[in-house]
Amino acid sequence: xxxxxxxxxxxxxxxxxxxxxxFDPMPAQGTPPLVMTGGDPYVRALLRTITASEANDPQxxxxxxxxxxxxxxxxxPERCVTIVNGPNRGNCTTAAGRYQFLDTTWQEKAxxxxxxxxxxxxxxxxxxxxxxxxxxxxxWLSDPSxxxxxxxxxxxxxxxxxxxxxxxxxxxTSLGYGIExxxxxxxxxxxxxxxxxxxxxxxxxxxxxx
Numbered sequence: 001x002x003x004x005x006x007x008x009x010x011x012x013x014x015x016x017x018x019x020x021x022x023f024d025p026m027p028a029q030g031t032p033p034l035v036m037t038g039g040d041p042y043v044r045a046l047l048r049t050i051t052a053s054e055a056n057d058p059q060x061x062x063x064x065x066x067x068x069x070x071x072x073x074x075x076x077p078e079r080c081v082t083i084v085n086g087p088n089r090g091n092c093t094t095a096a097g098r099y100q101f102l103d104t105t106w107q108e109k110a111x112x113x114x115x116x117x118x119x120x121x122x123x124x125x126x127x128x129x130x131x132x133x134x135x136x137x138x139x140w141l142s143d144p145s146x147x148x149x150x151x152x153x154x155x156x157x158x159x160x161x162x163x164x165x166x167x168x169x170x171x172x173t174s175l176g177y178g179i180e181x182x183x184x185x186x187x188x189x190x191x192x193x194x195x196x197x198x199x200x201x202x203x204x205x206x207x208x209x210x
Contacts, residue, residue: 036134041199042156053174060098113139
């Protein structure tokens with residue numbers, strides 16, 4: 001029982017770092033709920049697990065690399081922040097939002113998966129609103145053609161979280177098998193189980209009309 005207790009205590013420490021949030025409050029254990037509604041609870045739990053290592057903050061949707069904030073959610077902020085640690089130290093990164101999207105990755109994936117692009121003649125703008133950040137990543141993870149033909153929802157249902165984290169580590173390098181692990185990387189399996197239990201319970205409540 002010691003490891004789960006330590007995990008909960010660790011999560012609670014970073015949950016209270018900021019007294020205010022513009023979104024729904026965090027649960028007592030785990031990462032903030034998604035703004036996006038509906039979907040496969042296994043994939044939803046994975047999104048919340050990615051948050052734990054990539055945007056470990058009570059307000060992840062407005063987080064820049066390094067901890068600063070942005071306020072304009074009409075588009076990706078496209079701010080390049082100097083990397084201070086790790087193998088890419090001295091370079092800069094545009095990582096932003098709950099899933100720390102680079103601006104180029106956001107443009108590429110939003111073209112494929114964004115639910116509501118703004119259109120003016122040939123020009124397209126992709127809102128970076130919280131629900132759109134969630135939806136783009138959810139659809140991306142649910143598309144086998146984007147992951148070497150691997151069906152991530154099926155792998156999660158089969159209990160193959162380790163396989164999934166390995167598969168995603170080239171994209172999100174803090175997931176335990178990439179080049180930028182952090183203090184949360186080793187705890188991701190436990191965090192995933194916490195988040196999955198919460199998402200399954202929420203799906204059951206919704207199905208029963210509660």
